[in-house]
Amino acid sequence: MQLTRLLVTLGLCAAATQAIASREPEDPAALMADLNAEAIQLLEAGIEKRAPQKKCTISNARVRMDWAALGPKERKDYIAAVKCLQRLPSKSDKNWAPGARSRFDDFLAIHINRTTTIHSTGNFLTWHRYFVWAYEEALQNECGYKGYQPYWNWFTHQDDITKSPVYDGSETSLSGDGEFFQHNGSLAATGFVHFPSGKGGGCLKGGPFKDMVVNMGPIRPGMQGLPVSPAGPLGYNPHCLRRDLTNAAMEYMTATNLLNITTGAASHSVEAFQNELQGRFPQGFAGMHSAGHYVAGGDASDVFSSPSDPSFYLHHAMVDRVYWVWQALHPCAARSVAGTITIGNNPPSRDAVPEDPLDIGVNGDILTIRDAWDTMSGEPFCYIYL
Numbered sequence: 001m002q003l004t005r006l007l008v009t010l011g012l013c014a015a016a017t018q019a020i021a022s023r024e025p026e027d028p029a030a031l032m033a034d035l036n037a038e039a040i041q042l043l044e045a046g047i048e049k050r051a052p053q054k055k056c057t058i059s060n061a062r063v064r065m066d067w068a069a070l071g072p073k074e075r076k077d078y079i080a081a082v083k084c085l086q087r088l089p090s091k092s093d094k095n096w097a098p099g100a101r102s103r104f105d106d107f108l109a110i111h112i113n114r115t116t117t118i119h120s121t122g123n124f125l126t127w128h129r130y131f132v133w134a135y136e137e138a139l140q141n142e143c144g145y146k147g148y149q150p151y152w153n154w155f156t157h158q159d160d161i162t163k164s165p166v167y168d169g170s171e172t173s174l175s176g177d178g179e180f181f182q183h184n185g186s187l188a189a190t191g192f193v194h195f196p197s198g199k200g201g202g203c204l205k206g207g208p209f210k211d212m213v214v215n216m217g218p219i220r221p222g223m224q225g226l227p228v229s230p231a232g233p234l235g236y237n238p239h240c241l242r243r244d245l246t247n248a249a250m251e252y253m254t255a256t257n258l259l260n261i262t263t264g265a266a267s268h269s270v271e272a273f274q275n276e277l278q279g280r281f282p283q284g285f286a287g288m289h290s291a292g293h294y295v296a297g298g299d300a301s302d303v304f305s306s307p308s309d310p311s312f313y314l315h316h317a318m319v320d321r322v323y324w325v326w327q328a329l330h331p332c333a334a335r336s337v338a339g340t341i342t343i344g345n346n347p348p349s350r351d352a353v354p355e356d357p358l359d360i361g362v363n364g365d366i367l368t369i370r371d372a373w374d375t376m377s378g379e380p381f382c383y384i385y386l
Contacts, residue, residue: 027255031258035325042328042331057376061382062384063386064151064321065150065385066152067151067166068156072172079174080143081143082139085103087102088104088143091106096109096113096234097113098235099231099235101236102215106363110362111131111305112305114127115219115303115343117343120339120345121341122352122356123369124274126337126358126372131316131360132149132317133380133383134364138363149313150317151315152314154250154288154292160247162245169206173207174209174314176205177198177204178200178202178205181200181225181244184225185197186223189286192281192282197244198248199244200244201244201298203241204240204241213239214299216229216235216308217299217302220303221301222303226299226301242298243296243298247295248294249295250295251291257276261276261277262322263329269333277319293312324375324385327373334373335373337352337369339351354368355368358372
């Protein structure tokens with residue numbers, strides 16, 4: 001492969017190998033910060049100096065940041081932009097998605113529709129990268145948001161997720177827990193993992209999204225007792241946003257698991273990386289991606305309609321951040337694809353290829369997996385993480 005030969009010639013693979021020399025587990029938040037810093041150093045040393053981009057550089061790239069690092073006004077601006085998307089009329093074909101009422105719903109609808117071809121597939125990482133970027137674009141271009149898409153740092157507030165600024169229920173959060181609803185927890189990882197119920201499960205108790213109306217779903221909720229939409233996957237089923245915050249799912253957000261996918265045994269190929277990140281379900285291992293959805297629980301526990309919870313986009317920005325770090329640390333494997341084009345290869349399907357389309361419906365043009373490999377290509381992405 002010409003790109004791999006170029007990277008070897010430039011010494012980038014050697015630089016990355018040196019940067020990710022074996023290390024011991026430490027505080028996961030500190031480890032993630034170290035890995036992020038290493039990723040930026042590799043980009044500066046390699047991409048910037050040896051293969052400069054005319055359109056996108058470290059100095060002009062968007063900088064996505066931890067929600068906790070944003071000031072109160074910045075958080076309120078983001079919340080206002082999300083609410084703006086929830087007021088703007090839908091662009092989706094009403095015959096296709098009769099339940100879509102807003103631009104926020106347009107993103108939910110396409111995720112519902114594509115679920116079985118964008119999870120446990122070869123395009124999982126790149127499709128969701130493009131999806132979150134398009135959401136960020138909509139916040140900016142349609143709702144006047146001046147900031148960038150923030151992420152939820154999985155590796156903080158692990159003892160009590162209700163203290164996280166994402167979920168603490170304050171006016172600068174994305175709301176907190178739901179009202180208490182008696183249920184028997186949630187089944188994750190296609191039923192192989194059980195998370196016990198928290199103290200919520202019902203409609204949000206307070207915060208900026210207390211009165212939010214979810215217009216579609218759920219389709220296949222993981223939380224026990226959550227009724228399936230009688231209107232079908234894309235039908236109109238208005239209901240409150242439900243959450244059941246649980247610390248149990250945070251047990252996956254460890255330094256050991258992070259090291260495994262960034263510098264350890266599961267880091268040396270995109271196949272191993274994405275499978276460990278998403279989860280080894282038959283082995284009862286939910287993975288950080290799946291576990292992150294079950295931290296919020298409620299509507300977020302449905303693999304189809306999880307974007308009905310605004311925290312979805314902060315969670316998936318963190319998924320993308322980990323992918324971005326992995327790519328920087330493994331430049332010779334960064335532009336590769338593994339997996340098929342159906343969820344868990346069910347039904348059996350062909351292998352995904354770089355030219356496969358990434359279709360996000362009315363929310364953006366069709367890109368390919370290849371187009372979405374590089375967050376600094378300038379075509380269309382130009383962003384980094386701090």
